[in-house]
Amino acid sequence: MKLGVYNAILHDRPLPEALKVIADLGLTGIELNTGGFLPAVHVPNIEKILESDAERDAFLAQFEGTGVAIAGLNCNGNPLHPNRQIGDKHAEDIRRSIRLAARLGQTRVVTMSGLPGGEPGAIRPNWVVNAWNSAALDQLDYQFDVAAEFWREIDELAREHGVKIALELHPQNIAFNPASFRELIERAGTSNIGVELDASHLFWQQMDPVAVVRDLGEWVFHAAAKDVRINPNAAVQGVLDNSFRRLREDEPRTNLGGDEWANEWPKNSAWDFVALGKGHDTAFWTEFLRALHEVDPQMLVNIEHEDTELGAVEGLEVAAQVLLDADAALASSLATN
Template structure:
């Protein structure tokens, strides 16, 4: 089992400094952001690398002697967004990342399936949470038609470049669980599109990541170690609570493309992202690592740190402690 870090949490430092931090934690991989919701902080010259062997070789030379290798590329975003300012950019970022992966000797690109509007001419996305009425199923069918057209094209590009595209099972996307993943494959016939198993978004949906890995089997291409804690307030508002606050223009906020921004997390949150180990013990993560290992012994499991109560390195250190203990428990 190979353990690394998704680099977004280390965007506050240069790539060489990030690699030094990762190696110091005893990890061996870095998953590089290459577009989508976030800028490609650690690989800003993507276009040059795509065209120039010298630029590619210079970039790869940064990793020599560090003990850390590239552990996949990541361009999480919404490639199906009805606003072309967002959808077209994110969709092109996915395709560019596939070509970049080939250039860098990589075979994994992580992203999201995306989410369109609910009808022709829509300007905003529309995620059907509970399709109890017939019109809602019509919306889902329309969205899958759009998704299938895009992902057929991406699957062919991935096949041509010997790259596997791993979709995070993320809410507010057409693909967010095993059933919707299989629906996409059935509609596209995809052979190079599968799953990035991020445990966190499964936890809060009351899914069991270990059971999901076993259910999907070889469709799991890649994994993320990210934890959540369910809070007592879930008894009042449930896991689908939407008590977010829209941040003002004069407040620090993260752009998600176009004029869309991340909101402030609910004050009395029903669940929170926490460092690996604060939501589920090492014994559980041992089962998770073993399930991933049984699918592919060479699968990368990369830490994604979004625990706002801990500093960057503090949170990564706790996650490492948990995962190293889990690997020992599982004899991995």
């Protein structure tokens, strides 16, 4: 397997320093953010790279001799947002990331399927959590039609550039599990759109990431290694707990586009994102890698660190050790079979 890090957690330092952190962890890949919810901190000159071979070559030269190579691009956002100030920007970031991937010799762009409003004229996305009533199915029909039109266009662009799009199965998106992913690609008639298998968002939905990999098979194009710990309060509030706090303008907060901001995580949370091993042990991650290996022995698997209990490098060290141990265990078992 090819193991690396999604670079968002290292945006506080220059690219050469980020590459050294990753190399020191014993990992060999960096997944670069190129727009969407987050700015392209480590690729600030995208337009120049798209236009100039010299700019492209100079950017790629930064990786030479580091032991770390680019392991896909990431452009997570909501390209279907009904507020076009947000949706249009995120959609164009995806198009630009596809063109950039081709320029950099990459074949994977990670993003999200997005979420439209629930009806024409809506100004906010509307996620159907449980479609038990007929009106909810009417809404989903409308949303899938909107999504299919967009992703049909993106699929064509991806094919033209030799790129595959890996959609993160993320709640609050039209495609958040295998059934909704299949519904999307069947309606859109796409060929180059698959899945980024991020175990974390499956864990808190009470899904089994290994079973999901085997269910989707060849549609798994890319993977993220991020863990989740289910906390005792889940027994009382459930995993859909909405006890978030709106952050004030004078508090540090992350902009998600337009005038949308990430909220403060619930204090007594039902679940948390944690470093690998704090939610599921090495034995689980060995089987996760095994399932991915069955799909593609060269699968790109990148750590995403969002454990607020650990610092950036500290959290990556914990996660990398578990992932490397799991990879070694997988290699050993394959060698003896």
